[in-house]
Amino acid sequence: MTERSTASRDRILRRLRSSLSGSQPPFRDSVEPDLPDPPMTVYPPSERLSLVESFGVNLSELSGSFELAHRERDVAERVAQKVAEWIPNGEHKTTEVLSWAPSELHVARLEQTLAELDVSLFVPDDLAELQVRDRAASLEVGITGVEAAFASTGSVVLTPAPGRSRAAALLPLHHLILVPLSRIYAEFEDWLQRLRQQGRLEALVRESGQIAFITGPSKSADIELNLTLGVHGPKVVHAIVFDDTQ
Amino acid sequence: MTVDPSAPYKTRVKQALADDKLHTALERATTRLSGKRALSVAAIDLGPLRDEARAIREHAIRRLPELLEQLEHNLIANGCQVHWAATAAEATDIVSAIAQQHGVRRAVKSKSMTTEEIRLNQALEGDGIEVVETDLGEYIIQLAGEPPSHITAPVVHKRAEDISELFQRELGMPPTTDPGEMCAAARRQLRGEFLAAELGISGCNFAVAETGTVCIVTNEGNGRMVTSLPQVYVAVMGIEKVVPRVEDAILLWQAVARSATGQDVTVYFSMSSGPRRRGHADGPEEMHVILLDNGRSRILERGYADALLCVRCGACLNACPVYREIGGHAYGDSAYSGPIGAVVTPLLADRPATARELPFASSLCGVCRDVCPVKIDLPRLLLDLRHDMIRLGTSTRSEKTAIRVYTGAAERPLRYQRLSRIARWFMQLMPRNGDGDVSKLPPPLSSWTRSRVFPRLAVPSFRELWRARRSRDTTSGDA
Numbered sequence: 001m002t003e004r005s006t007a008s009r010d011r012i013l014r015r016l017r018s019s020l021s022g023s024q025p026p027f028r029d030s031v032e033p034d035l036p037d038p039p040m041t042v043y044p045p046s047e048r049l050s051l052v053e054s055f056g057v058n059l060s061e062l063s064g065s066f067e068l069a070h071r072e073r074d075v076a077e078r079v080a081q082k083v084a085e086w087i088p089n090g091e092h093k094t095t096e097v098l099s100w101a102p103s104e105l106h107v108a109r110l111e112q113t114l115a116e117l118d119v120s121l122f123v124p125d126d127l128a129e130l131q132v133r134d135r136a137a138s139l140e141v142g143i144t145g146v147e148a149a150f151a152s153t154g155s156v157v158l159t160p161a162p163g164r165s166r167a168a169a170l171l172p173l174h175h176l177i178l179v180p181l182s183r184i185y186a187e188f189e190d191w192l193q194r195l196r197q198q199g200r201l202e203a204l205v206r207e208s209g210q211i212a213f214i215t216g217p218s219k220s221a222d223i224e225l226n227l228t229l230g231v232h233g234p235k236v237v238h239a240i241v242f243d244d245t246q
Numbered sequence: 247m248t249v250d251p252s253a254p255y256k257t258r259v260k261q262a263l264a265d266d267k268l269h270t271a272l273e274r275a276t277t278r279l280s281g282k283r284a285l286s287v288a289a290i291d292l293g294p295l296r297d298e299a300r301a302i303r304e305h306a307i308r309r310l311p312e313l314l315e316q317l318e319h320n321l322i323a324n325g326c327q328v329h330w331a332a333t334a335a336e337a338t339d340i341v342s343a344i345a346q347q348h349g350v351r352r353a354v355k356s357k358s359m360t361t362e363e364i365r366l367n368q369a370l371e372g373d374g375i376e377v378v379e380t381d382l383g384e385y386i387i388q389l390a391g392e393p394p395s396h397i398t399a400p401v402v403h404k405r406a407e408d409i410s411e412l413f414q415r416e417l418g419m420p421p422t423t424d425p426g427e428m429c430a431a432a433r434r435q436l437r438g439e440f441l442a443a444e445l446g447i448s449g450c451n452f453a454v455a456e457t458g459t460v461c462i463v464t465n466e467g468n469g470r471m472v473t474s475l476p477q478v479y480v481a482v483m484g485i486e487k488v489v490p491r492v493e494d495a496i497l498l499w500q501a502v503a504r505s506a507t508g509q510d511v512t513v514y515f516s517m518s519s520g521p522r523r524r525g526h527a528d529g530p531e532e533m534h535v536i537l538l539d540n541g542r543s544r545i546l547e548r549g550y551a552d553a554l555l556c557v558r559c560g561a562c563l564n565a566c567p568v569y570r571e572i573g574g575h576a577y578g579d580s581a582y583s584g585p586i587g588a589v590v591t592p593l594l595a596d597r598p599a600t601a602r603e604l605p606f607a608s609s610l611c612g613v614c615r616d617v618c619p620v621k622i623d624l625p626r627l628l629l630d631l632r633h634d635m636i637r638l639g640t641s642t643r644s645e646k647t648a649i650r651v652y653t654g655a656a657e658r659p660l661r662y663q664r665l666s667r668i669a670r671w672f673m674q675l676m677p678r679n680g681d682g683d684v685s686k687l688p689p690p691l692s693s694w695t696r697s698r699v700f701p702r703l704a705v706p707s708f709r710e711l712w713r714a715r716r717s718r719d720t721t722s723g724d725a
Contacts, residue, residue, distance in 0.1 A: 001329065005340070008539070009330035012485065015543040016311045026308060026551035028623070033301035038493040040298050042500050042510075062513075127528040128477065137441060153511050162525035166474045170467065188496050196493075205457040205492055206324055209523045210473060213499075213515040218467040220429060221507065222383035222399065224271070224406045225278045228429040231382055232436065233467025233514070 038196065039189030043152045051151040051184045052241055058154030062216030063229055064237040075242045076113035079176060082238055083119050083141055086174050094118045097141040098172055101163030105145045105178050106244060124165050136165075142172035142234065147204075147211070148191045149177075149184045149239075155215040156239070157191075159208040169214060175234035180244035188213075249575035251393060255603040262572040268403050272573050275402040279564040282508025283617065292504070299501040300621045302494045303555040306486075307546070313455040313488045314537065320458025324520030326533045337538050338369035341447070341480055344534055345375055348478050350445040354436075356462065356469040357381035358449025359397055359558055360482050360538060362581035363594070366447070377447075378439045380468040382432055389416045395574030397582065398506045398560035403573050436468075446472035446530065450483030451502065451557070452495040453535075459519040460535060461495050463502060463512050473518050479530035481518070485537050486554040492517075498557055505559035505619040541594040548634075552627055553589050555620045562586050562614035562624060568607055577604060585614035585624045592631060605631035644690055663709065670703045678702070 001009070020026060049057065056066035069075045089095050099121040102111040111121055122139060124132050144164070146156040156177055160166050169175050185191040195201035205211060218233030229235045248268065249261045262268060306313055318328050331337035345353065353375055355361065367377045367388075379388040383401040387394055390412055394400030401409070406423045413419040419431040448469060452461045460481045462469040473479050489495055495517070503509040522529030545553055563569045563584030574583035578601060580591040588604040605628045614624040655662045679685045683699040686692070694700055706714075 001327075004336065005329045005331070008332040008336060009537075011332055012330060012537075012539045012543055013311045013314065015539075016314075016485075016546060019543065019546040020308065020310070024549060026546060026549075027304060028552075028626075032308060033297070033304060035305045035490070035494075036298040036301055036497075038491075040493060040497045042295055042497070124527045127475075128531070133441065137437075155511060160523075160526055160529065162527075165527035166470065167528050170470050170474065189493070192493050192496065201492055202457050205454070205459055205517060206320075206519045207523065209520055209526060209529050210470075210516055210518045212470060212517075213511070215511050215513050217513070218465070219513055220382045220466050222381070222386065222401050223409055223425040223428060225275050225399075226406070226425040228425045231429055231433060231466040231468070232380065232440075232471055 039187075039193045041187060041189050043187055049151075051186060052181065054151035054186075055149055055154055055179075055184055055241070056239070058152065059216060059237070059239055060154075062154055063219070063227075064154060064216040064239065066239040066241065069240055069242040072107055072242050072244060072246075073109070073113075075107045075178065075240060076110050076117065078240050079110075079143065079178075080114055080117035080119050082174075082176055082240075086236065087140055089118070094120050095141075096120050096122050096139060097143055097176075098122055098124070098136050098139040098165075098168045099143040100145055100165065100168055104161070104163045105143070106180055107178060107242070123163065124167065127165065127167055136167050137171050140172050141174045141176060142168035142170070143176045143178065144168045145178050145180070146183055149179045149241075150186070150188055150191070151184055152187045153215055155188070155213050157211060157213050159204060159211045161208060166210065166212070169212070170233055173230060173234060174236040174238070175214075175217075177237065177239040179239050179241045181241060182245050184241070249573065251575045251577075251579035255578070255607075258576040258578065259572055259607075262576040267405060267408070268573055269571075271403050271405045271408075272570055274405075275399060276564045276570045279399065279507065279560075283505060283561055283564065284508075295497075295501055295504075296619055296621055299498055299557070299619050300555070302489055302498060303557070303620045306489050306494075307551055307554050309490075310485065310488070310546075313490060314485060316455040317453055317458060317488050318537070320455065321520070321535050322458075324458045326458065326520050326535050329534060329536045331536055331538045331540070334364035334538075334540050337364050337482060337536050337540070338366055340534075340536055341366060341482070342369060342373050344478065344480060345370065345373065345445055348444060348532075350375055350478070352439070352443040353377045353445040353447055354380050354439055354443040354468075354472050354476065355384075355447040356449070356464060356472040357384050357400070358447070358482065359394075359581045360449045360484050361447065362394060364482070364538065364540060366482070375445075378436070378443070380436050380439065380466075380472060381464070382429065382466060385432055385436065386412065389413075393575070393579065394581070395583065396560060396563055397558050397584070397586075403575065440468075440471045440475050443476045444478060446474075446476035446479045448472050448479070448481050450481050450487050450535075452498055453483055453488045454492055454495050454517070455488050455490050457492060457519055459492075459495070459517045461499070462516045462518070463499055463514070464516070465507075465509075465513045467514055470514055470516050473516055473530070474528055477530055478532045478534070479518070479521075480534045480536065482536045482538060485539055485542050501619040502557050502559045505557075505561040505617065545590070545593045548593065550589070550593055550627060550630070552622050553586070553593065555622055556586050556590070557620060558586075559619060560584070561617040561619065565613045565617045567609065567611060567613070572607075577607070585628070586622070589624060589627045589631065602635075605635065644693075666703070666707060670705065670707070673700075673703055 220231040396402040577583035592601040
């Protein structure tokens with residue numbers, strides 16, 4: 001910190017302290033409201049739909065889409081199907097997709113099965129390198145897992161880590177999200193509460209550099225409030241939920 | 247743009263009212279935004295959400311110094327560099343120095359009202375750095391060379407036709423008014439900018455003290471680009487943006503989304519807690535956070551703590567009958583317009599010349615208070631500001647004279663009666679409209695009738711009626 005910055009720091013804090021300790025209370029209502037206790041749930045509880053259904057319905061309402069793979073070994077097939085649908089590529093030509101490391105996707109034999117189906121995974125290790133960056137930026141599909149998914153809004157939360165690039169959910173036009181059933185929570189608050197109780201919340205937020213909540217495809221309504229998709233991030237977001245609990 | 251934000255207040259309002267295109271754009275947008283918000287709040291019980299949001303913000307402002315110290319400590323522990331700026335100039339100097347140190351030629355920005363407030367783009371451009379706004383709306387107005395006219399929907403004053411014309415001229419886009427095609431043209435252009443820029447700049451919606459985290463709310467994904475792709479990332483945050491816990495930021499995010507656009511949540515919510523970690527594939531090598539005062543401590547000092555609760559959702563703009571008629575540019579060359587702008591602009595007061603009349607640009611109807619997700623009593627603040635202005639003697643000479651004349655009469659019953667009799671006689675000589683109200687008065691009173699009618703004085707007057715009634719009652723009592 002420069003000298004000027006330090007001086008400003010002291011001046012600002014001194015000024016705030018003197019205002020707050022003055023005779024005049026800062027707010028008209030001198031009784032301070034209690035800081036609400038978590039969980040602070042925004043949504044009324046919904047028992048009509050299962051978590052998976054709610055997640056899917058809510059994501060679909062926001063221009064995303066979703067499907068359920070009942071068995072883990074179906075996942076790779078469905079991924080390959082989606083990739084072929086988005087990027088028609090002729091017979092026996094391999095399509096490269098930007099991806100998290102297979103070990104981070106929690107689907108057994110994913111990479112091998114995909115290879116048999118002509119899809120190869122590019123897992124970048126350093127996007128600061130120009131060649132890696134150019135290659136990643138040229139790919140049209142990104143595959144990621146999730147830290148958690150939320151039924152009430154159709155959201156997912158991603159936490160970067162080695163083998164889990166931010167770019168995979170950001171650069172390609174299509175984002176394929178692999179969601180293990182065990183990671184779907186009813187609401188943000190359930191997940192937060194659980195992490196808090198386990199004493200892991202602070203570390204998770206701090207250590208991942210940037211955690212990102214994502215709810216459907218990138219969109220804008222800046223032009224006369226007309227909805228347009230894929231402004232900067234993915235235009236197509238598809239979730240494959242699979243049962244990892246068996 | 248037909249409204250010149252640096253013109254005097256009355257000129258700005260006149261220009262805005264005369265602009266038919268502006269009206270079309272404003273009506274289309276604010277009606278839809280207000281409607282969407284209404285639908286979204288109808289879906290849940292907003293009462294508890296507003297109470298909780300208010301409690302969190304109020305808790306934070308009451309403990310601002312401690313929370314800022316905690317935030318600073320945790321940001322540094324996370325590997326961030328923290329800078330404090332008392333003024334706009336200090337903040338822009340800090341960014342300039344960071345840019346210079348890294349030989350930055352190109353910077354990308356995600357939408358930030360705080361950086362509009364300190365005129366960061368102008369400062370960096372003065373250093374020869376190319377600054378690109380990447381929020382679609384901000385990008386459009388940057389191409390047009392205009393300031394934003396709304397806190398969350400910066401291009402609300404433009405019709406699709408206007409934007410198409412601009413893209414055809416600036417980006418060589420083929421003629422179309424299809425929003426999807428216009429959006430694709432911008433995506434192509436901006437993707438190159440993201441990959442080439444050495445510096446990413448964002449504002450900050452909330453900062454979490456317990457973890458040292460800067461949170462950004464976006465729908466387009468440009469916030470994630472700006473905070474992930476360039477090698478250096480700088481966040482500029484007003485000191486009032488801090489909240490204690492992770493849960494608080496998540497709750498406020500949902501309150502902002504509902505109030506701003508009627509969404510349950512926005513598409514992206516990024517929580518950045520420092521530079522790229524060891525072994526990670528991407529993220530900035532350096533993260534800087536600038537804590538900006540620029541008048542905020544003075545707002546607290548002057549007793550306007552309520553204004554510091556604001557989460558910049560723009561709901562008060564969409565609901566305000568005045569904003570809906572005149573748009574953001576008529577509020578002058580401040581980053582903040584609408585009811586909240588009318589409060590904070592004169593208090594931040596870097597540009598008092600265009601801000602003086604703003605507290606009066608309100609009918610005090612109270613709808614802004616009703617839609618505010620943190621329950622800021624905006625009409626009360628506007629009244630307090632008017633009161634301060636009178637007390638500090640910043641009102642004009644004619645205002646003072648008018649009030650003196652009125653006080654002189656109102657304090658003496660006989661004089662009041664005599665004067666009102668003269669006034670009544672005088673008013674009868676003036677031109678009137680169909681309702682019998684006076685439509686035109688001679689100077690200096692003409693400044694009243696230029697923009698509104700003067701209500702006709704009652705005949706007979708209240709005093710005459712009262713006297714007649716008293717004598718009647720007395721008579722009947724006698725019988």
